[in-house]
Amino acid sequence: MSESHVATHHELGFVRKYIFSTDHKVIGVQYMITAMFMAIIGGLLSMLMRYQLAWPQALSPMMAKLFPISYNGGVMAPEFYISLVTMHGTIMVFFLFTAVLTGGFGNFLIPLQIGARDMAFPFLNALSYWVFLLSCIVIFAALFVASGAPMGGWTAYAPLSAIPSAAPGQATGMTLWITAIALFAVSGLMGGLNYITTILTMRTKGLSMMRLPLTQWSLLITSILGLLAFPVLLGAGILLLFDRMGGTSFFVPAGIIMNQVPLDHSGGHPLLWQHLFWFFGHPEVYIVVLPAMGMASDILSTFCRKPIFSYRMMVYSMVAIAVLSFIVWGHHMFVSGMNPFLGSVFTLTTLLIAVPSAVKTFNWLGTVWGARIRFTPAALFALGFISMFVSGGLSGIFLGTSAADIQLQDTYFVVAHFHLVMAIAPLFAAFAGLYFWFPKMFGRFMNNTLGKIHFWFTFIGAYCVFFPMHIIGVGGQMRRIYDPTQYMFLQPQQPMNVFISISAFILGTAQLIFLANFIVSIFAGKPAAERNPWQANTLEWTAPNPPGHGNFPPDLPTVYRWPFDYSVPGEREDFVPQTVPTTVTARH
Amino acid sequence: MADGSGSGRVTLSGVVLAALILILIIASLYLFIAQPYWFPVLASEHGGRIDSLFMAVLVVTGIAFVLVQGALGFFIARYGENARERASYWHDNPKAEAFLLIGTAVILTVLVFMGQRVWASIYFSDEPANATEVHVTGEQFSWTFQYAGADGQFGRTDNKLITSTNSVGLDREDPVGKDDVVSANIMHVPVGKPVRVRLRSKDVIHSFFLPNLRVKQDAVPGMGIEIWFTPTRPGQYEIACAELCGLGHYRMRAFLTVDESQDAFNKWMEEAAKQ
Numbered sequence: 099m100s101e102s103h104v105a106t107h108h109e110l111g112f113v114r115k116y117i118f119s120t121d122h123k124v125i126g127v128q129y130m131i132t133a134m135f136m137a138i139i140g141g142l143l144s145m146l147m148r149y150q151l152a153w154p155q156a157l158s159p160m161m162a163k164l165f166p167i168s169y170n171g172g173v174m175a176p177e178f179y180i181s182l183v184t185m186h187g188t189i190m191v192f193f194l195f196t197a198v199l200t201g202g203f204g205n206f207l208i209p210l211q212i213g214a215r216d217m218a219f220p221f222l223n224a225l226s227y228w229v230f231l232l233s234c235i236v237i238f239a240a241l242f243v244a245s246g247a248p249m250g251g252w253t254a255y256a257p258l259s260a261i262p263s264a265a266p267g268q269a270t271g272m273t274l275w276i277t278a279i280a281l282f283a284v285s286g287l288m289g290g291l292n293y294i295t296t297i298l299t300m301r302t303k304g305l306s307m308m309r310l311p312l313t314q315w316s317l318l319i320t321s322i323l324g325l326l327a328f329p330v331l332l333g334a335g336i337l338l339l340f341d342r343m344g345g346t347s348f349f350v351p352a353g354i355i356m357n358q359v360p361l362d363h364s365g366g367h368p369l370l371w372q373h374l375f376w377f378f379g380h381p382e383v384y385i386v387v388l389p390a391m392g393m394a395s396d397i398l399s400t401f402c403r404k405p406i407f408s409y410r411m412m413v414y415s416m417v418a419i420a421v422l423s424f425i426v427w428g429h430h431m432f433v434s435g436m437n438p439f440l441g442s443v444f445t446l447t448t449l450l451i452a453v454p455s456a457v458k459t460f461n462w463l464g465t466v467w468g469a470r471i472r473f474t475p476a477a478l479f480a481l482g483f484i485s486m487f488v489s490g491g492l493s494g495i496f497l498g499t500s501a502a503d504i505q506l507q508d509t510y511f512v513v514a515h516f517h518l519v520m521a522i523a524p525l526f527a528a529f530a531g532l533y534f535w536f537p538k539m540f541g542r543f544m545n546n547t548l549g550k551i552h553f554w555f556t557f558i559g560a561y562c563v564f565f566p567m568h569i570i571g572v573g574g575q576m577r578r579i580y581d582p583t584q585y586m587f588l589q590p591q592q593p594m595n596v597f598i599s600i601s602a603f604i605l606g607t608a609q610l611i612f613l614a615n616f617i618v619s620i621f622a623g624k625p626a627a628e629r630n631p632w633q634a635n636t637l638e639w640t641a642p643n644p645p646g647h648g649n650f651p652p653d654l655p656t657v658y659r660w661p662f663d664y665s666v667p668g669e670r671e672d673f674v675p676q677t678v679p680t681t682v683t684a685r686h
Numbered sequence: 687m688a689d690g691s692g693s694g695r696v697t698l699s700g701v702v703l704a705a706l707i708l709i710l711i712i713a714s715l716y717l718f719i720a721q722p723y724w725f726p727v728l729a730s731e732h733g734g735r736i737d738s739l740f741m742a743v744l745v746v747t748g749i750a751f752v753l754v755q756g757a758l759g760f761f762i763a764r765y766g767e768n769a770r771e772r773a774s775y776w777h778d779n780p781k782a783e784a785f786l787l788i789g790t791a792v793i794l795t796v797l798v799f800m801g802q803r804v805w806a807s808i809y810f811s812d813e814p815a816n817a818t819e820v821h822v823t824g825e826q827f828s829w830t831f832q833y834a835g836a837d838g839q840f841g842r843t844d845n846k847l848i849t850s851t852n853s854v855g856l857d858r859e860d861p862v863g864k865d866d867v868v869s870a871n872i873m874h875v876p877v878g879k880p881v882r883v884r885l886r887s888k889d890v891i892h893s894f895f896l897p898n899l900r901v902k903q904d905a906v907p908g909m910g911i912e913i914w915f916t917p918t919r920p921g922q923y924e925i926a927c928a929e930l931c932g933l934g935h936y937r938m939r940a941f942l943t944v945d946e947s948q949d950a951f952n953k954w955m956e957e958a959a960k961q
Contacts, residue, residue, distance in 0.1 A: 175933075176933045176934065176935075176936060176937075177933035179936075180930065180932075180933060180935065183930075249930075249932065249933065250930070251930045255890075255891055255929070255930070257889070257890050257891070257907060258890040258891065258930065258931060258932060261889075261890075264826075264889065264890055264932060265932040265933055266933060350907075351907050351908025351909075352908065353845055353907070353908065354888065354889055354907050354908075355825075355845060355848060355888045355889060356826075356889045357826075357889075358848070358850065360845060366908075367908060368891055368906050368907060368908065368909075369906065369909075402765075402773060403767070403772065403773045404773035404774065404775070404777075405775065405776075405777035406777065407776075407777055407778070407779075408777065408778055408779070408783055409777065410778075411783055433893065433902050433903050433904055434904045434906070435903070435904050435906045435909050435911045438805070438809035438810070441805060441809070442802055442805060442806075445798060445801055445802065445805070446798055449794040449795075449797060449798050450794070452790070452794055453787065453790050453791050453794060456786070456787075456790040457783070457786070457787055457790070459754060460783070460786045461783075463754065463757050463758060463761065464779070464782075466758065466761040466762065466765065467757075467761050467765070467774075468765060468773060468774035468776070469694070469761070469765045469773045469774075470694050470695075470765060470766070470767045470768055470771070470772060470773040471694070471697075471700065471762065471765055471766055471767055472767045473697055473699035473700060473703075473766065473767075478699065478703065481703065481758070481762060482703075484758060485707060485710075485755060485758060488751065488754050488755060488758075489710075489751070489755075492747040492750060492751050493747070495743055495746075495747050495794075495797065496740065496743050496744075496747070499739065499743055499797060499798075499800075499801035500801060500802075500805045501735070501736055501739050501801050501802075501804035501805040501808065502736060502739050502740050502743060502801065502804075504736060504808070504900060504901070504902050505725070505733075505736055505740070505897075505900045505902065507893075507902055507928070508893060508895075508902070508928040508929060509928070550699070554702070557703075557706060558706065561710055565710070565713070565714065565717075566717070568717075569717050569722075569723050570723065572723070572724060572725055572740075573723045573724065573725065573726065574725070574726050574895075574897035574926075576895070576926055576927075576928045577928075577930075578930045578935060579935065579936045580935070580936035581936050581937075582936075584936055584937055584939060585924055585926060585939065586924060587726045587897055587898070587923075587924050590723070591723045594723060662777065664773065664775075665772035665773040665774070665775050666775055667772075667775050672772050672773070
């Protein structure tokens with residue numbers, strides 16, 4: 099931060115440097131590696147789910163040995179399936195996507211791209227990671243509770259989540275779930291506060307807001323969303339905990355009879371939880387999607403060798419999405435029992451939010467039009483991001499139309515939509531970011547050929563898994579169903595479930611290529627000698643690989659231009675970094 | 687304006703990715719036009735409007751899907767890097783941006799209005815007077831259907847009276863409740879006549895899903911929610927729970943018979959009343 103701090107800094111020991119570090123780059127990498135570990139868990143859970151959905155009656159002798167209770171008699175227990183659904187969703191939404199995009203990339207990139215030496219509050223930043231790690235441990239522990247892992251779904255609808263006797267995993271498992279989510283919210287708040295302060299106050303000389311890379315805009319707006327949305331989740335979670343352990347009735351109405359036993363609650367309302375949860379939950383979607391959009395935009399422009407199309411509209415549309423994201427939550431509740439008049443209002447706001455999303459799509463197309471694309475793995479994943487976002491975004495229009503949603507709500511159509519738009523698209527952006535910034539993080543490259551192979555399998559696999567889910571959703575297959583073949587009307591489309599599951603195994607296996615490439619490249623990848631191997635314009639590429647403590651020795655860079663000067667006519671090179679003075683250009 | 691500096695190089699990666707996008711377009715057109723798997727057979731009056739609305743949205747989004755994915759694939763195939771020349775340098779076009787923004791907004795506004803007409807016809811229209819009335823109660827993991835019986839009046843229910851054999855707590859002492867019909871997991875309605883459902887839940891949230899009738903409504907404990915629909919096609923259909931409700935969620939299944947006539951329905955009621 100301050101110059102004197104850097105001047106007097108001395109070599110830190112291993113523990114202070116890599117473990118209890120306050121350096122934003124180390125914290126960023128810590129976030130990423132922790133999130134990757136969580137992703138492996140979440141991914142494995144989904145593989146078990148897909149096995150069950152394709153072959154519901156199949157015996158799994160190996161699983162029965164590993165989990166004798168959950169596979170009693172060799173077949174997966176229904177309650178175990180619901181726990182898988184719950185834990186997969188929770189881990190992926192919070193502990194992978196939110197963590198890797200804002201915690202991982204946000205931490206690593208914010209000071210580097212704005213020309214700062216570290217975050218505004220380095221200690222708070224470290225604290226945010228350690229609280230996050232604690233929340234990971236708590237949610238991980240929930241998998242191993244003797245009475246069962248939580249079963250409320252990632253949305254934890256009350257009263258299923260509020261009454262410990264409602265299902266096996268809803269006792270200790272659910273309590274751990276709430277605790278983990280509360281800790282996660284606290285961690286997210288500390289991080290968000292830090293990101294906002296840093297971006298607003300610590301930009302280097304010349305870096306005006308309208309010269310920020312889109313990654314930085316997206317992280318700023320995401321952090322504001324987080325700061326406004328996470329407290330609502332935290333509050334709702336605490337109320338839920340009171341209902342469970344303190345005998346209150348915020349979400350539990352009078353007259354409930356659970357397992358023939360009348361409950362002593364009165365005065366609560368189940369829909370209150372849904373309103374609170376989705377008031378957080380919908381902005382949460384954009385907390386995940388916005389950084390993905392920002393990163394994909396910057397990476398796209400770099401490898402298209404062409405300025406991003408309509409930078410201003412890119413910024414304004416993100417702001418519009420952020421504002422609107424707070425008034426669309428009711429589209430999750432069209433058939434919940436909410437007043438149908440509200441359904442009309444939320445349809446209007448929901449289709450309204452499609453406008454800025456469409457603007458962004460047009461602008462990405464405008465960026466690729468007339469480009470000269472360098473097909474690196476990062477470029478491929480950024481292009482794949484656009485395709486996935488478009489596919490998933492368009493199916494959202496069906497769901498946002500309240501009358502069509504009557505049939506589609508809680509079916510696989512919804513599963514297809516949100517996986518494409520808020521899981522696969524952000525996953526593609528995260529992969530693009532990892533291949534792109536890897537040399538800056540570790541001073542080495544990831545293997546290019548393996549990266550491309552990883553992309554082809556992931557692109558094909560993701561579409562084969564998630565596109566057909568639209569179709570079985572139209573056919574009526576419900577979400578969170580342990581055995582779809584129980585229903586006669588779903589039996590004819592069971593071959594689709596088999597196809598999806600086989601595709602999912604291929605998609606899952608292909609991620610091992612990435613994992614091997616990532617781990618081996620950290621230690622044995624091709625050294626990245628050049629500071630700016632991709633010939634990019636943003637500030638992080640003026641720092642060494644990897645940047646040392648303080649990022650920019652000896653002086654902080656000065657910015658003279660926006661980050662998108664690619665292929666400027668008359669320039670010697672096809673890129674002009676932000677640190678190149680404009681006056682020099684004028685003389686050419 | 688597009689390619690002031692000529693066309694790019696066709697690269698292997700570009701062609702492969704474009705080909706994959708083309709396959710995606712063809713496959714999705716096949717799935718949505720040939721419809722190898724599609725909606726369950728339609729059996730209600732308002733369901734036709736929902737299906738038509740779905741098709742209208744499908745046409746709009748389908749065109750957008752083909753255009754946008756197609757353009758993306760085309761650009762990817764065409765504009766690979768080329769050692770000789772650079773990308774075009776342009777990054778704003780206010781007219782085109784305004785045109786696309788307004789165009790999108792207009793199309794979406796039309797969809798909002800089309801959708802709201804259907805929504806209003808389902809939720810804001812006057813309820814017919816001659817409806818068959820059914821009280822539906824969800825619980826872990828079954829559905830109970832209560833009919834008023836010959837007198838057309840529902841008997842009093844009380845949670846205190848709930849036993850393993852009296853799942854809705856119907857007061858059989860109540861004179862109007864004597865002829866009530868309570869049926870577990872089997873629902874009958876006559877064809878062509880509106881059905882009014884009053885939906886309750888005893889424990890957690892369930893969702894009353896009639897796939898063939900395009901009916902889905904959550905059953906929320908503490909709330910009594912009324913919906914109505916008109917079955918149009920006699921037959922046997924399945925009823926599902928569409929909201930996660932616990933370990934037996936997947937088997938919370940019931941059966942709906944749409945009887946061919948009021949007489950057939952009355953006959954079932956008589957049979958059921960005897961039990």
